Amino acid sequence: MEGIDMFIYALLGLLALPVLWAMFGGVRIINQVERGVVFRFGKARAQVREPGLTVMLPLVDRLTKVNVQVITMPVPTQEGITRDNVSVQVDAVVYFRVSDPLKATIEVQDYLFAVGQVAQSSLRSIIGKSELDDLLSNREELHKGLELMIDSPALGWGIHIDRVEIKDVQLPESMKRSMSRQAEAERERRARVITADGEFQAAQKLSDASAIMSETPGALQLRMLQTVVEVAAEKNSTLVMPFPVELLRFFDQAAQGGSPSGRTEVSQDAIAPPSLGEAIARPSLGE
Structure with a gap:
C-alpha cells in the first residue's frame, strides 16, 4: 500500500x-x-x-x-576636400535614441550599424558641400544640415536623432602655417590702422588747441608756465625755457618804430640822412 x-x-x-x-x-x-x-x-x-x-x-x-536610452555614437574621422579645395579630416558625434521599438526591431537588422554608416556618408557629403571657413566658424548651420541628412532615413527605422555635432577639424600643416601668417598680417594691419587713427585724432585736437590759443595769447603763456613746472619736477640739471613768439613780435614792431598796439607812420624825409652839402652849410651847435 x-x-x-x-x-x-x-x-x-x-x-x-x-x-x-x-x-x-x-x-x-x-x-x-x-x-x-x-x-x-x-x-x-x-x-x-x-x-x-x-x-x-x-x-x-x-x-x-530594445534599449530606449539616448545613445552616444562617435563618428570616425572622415577625410574629404571642401568646396574651396582644401583637404581636411573631420570627426563628429551623434546622439540618438529608439522612438519606435517595433520598427527598430523588424525594419533594420542592426540599427546601430545602420546609423553609424549613414552618419559617415552624411559627414563626407557635408565636407564636400562646405567651405573651410564654415567648418571652422559656422558649425551651427552644418550641425542642422547634418542632423537633417541622418534623420531622414532613420525615421523609417524608428530612430530619432537628438543632436549631431562636429568635434574636430584637422588641417594640413601647410594650411596651418598659411593661416598663421594671414592672422599675423591681419593683426599688424589692425595695429597700424589704430595707430594712424590715434595720430589723426591727436592732430585734430592739436589743431583745435592751436586755434584757441591764437585767439587768447594768455593761454599760450599759461601753457608755457605749466611746461616749466613739469620740467622742473623731473629734477634735471638743465632747465629749458621756451622763448615766447609774442616777445619776438614785440621787438620786431619796436624796431620798425611802432608800438605793439598800433604802428606810427613816419615820412621818408624825416628819417632820411642829410646830404654832404647840407651838412657843411648847416652851422654846428657850438657856433
Missing part, C-alpha cells in the same frame, strides 16, 4: 513540473530603460510590452528587449 502511494506521489510530481514550468516559464521582467517586442510563432505582436512584469506563452512567444 505504501508503495502505491509513493508511486502516485511521484506521478503527481512529474505532472506538476510541466504545469509549474508552463505557469512561471513565460514570466519575464523588462527593465525601466527597455521595451519588449514579442514574437508569437515568428510574427511580431503590435503591442509593445512596457517595463515591469510580463507574461508570455511558453514555447510560443519570444521576447526581444
Whole structure:
C-alpha cells in the first residue's frame, strides 16, 4: 500500500513540473530603460510590452528587449576636400535614441550599424558641400544640415536623432602655417590702422588747441608756465625755457618804430640822412 502511494506521489510530481514550468516559464521582467517586442510563432505582436512584469506563452512567444536610452555614437574621422579645395579630416558625434521599438526591431537588422554608416556618408557629403571657413566658424548651420541628412532615413527605422555635432577639424600643416601668417598680417594691419587713427585724432585736437590759443595769447603763456613746472619736477640739471613768439613780435614792431598796439607812420624825409652839402652849410651847435 505504501508503495502505491509513493508511486502516485511521484506521478503527481512529474505532472506538476510541466504545469509549474508552463505557469512561471513565460514570466519575464523588462527593465525601466527597455521595451519588449514579442514574437508569437515568428510574427511580431503590435503591442509593445512596457517595463515591469510580463507574461508570455511558453514555447510560443519570444521576447526581444530594445534599449530606449539616448545613445552616444562617435563618428570616425572622415577625410574629404571642401568646396574651396582644401583637404581636411573631420570627426563628429551623434546622439540618438529608439522612438519606435517595433520598427527598430523588424525594419533594420542592426540599427546601430545602420546609423553609424549613414552618419559617415552624411559627414563626407557635408565636407564636400562646405567651405573651410564654415567648418571652422559656422558649425551651427552644418550641425542642422547634418542632423537633417541622418534623420531622414532613420525615421523609417524608428530612430530619432537628438543632436549631431562636429568635434574636430584637422588641417594640413601647410594650411596651418598659411593661416598663421594671414592672422599675423591681419593683426599688424589692425595695429597700424589704430595707430594712424590715434595720430589723426591727436592732430585734430592739436589743431583745435592751436586755434584757441591764437585767439587768447594768455593761454599760450599759461601753457608755457605749466611746461616749466613739469620740467622742473623731473629734477634735471638743465632747465629749458621756451622763448615766447609774442616777445619776438614785440621787438620786431619796436624796431620798425611802432608800438605793439598800433604802428606810427613816419615820412621818408624825416628819417632820411642829410646830404654832404647840407651838412657843411648847416652851422654846428657850438657856433
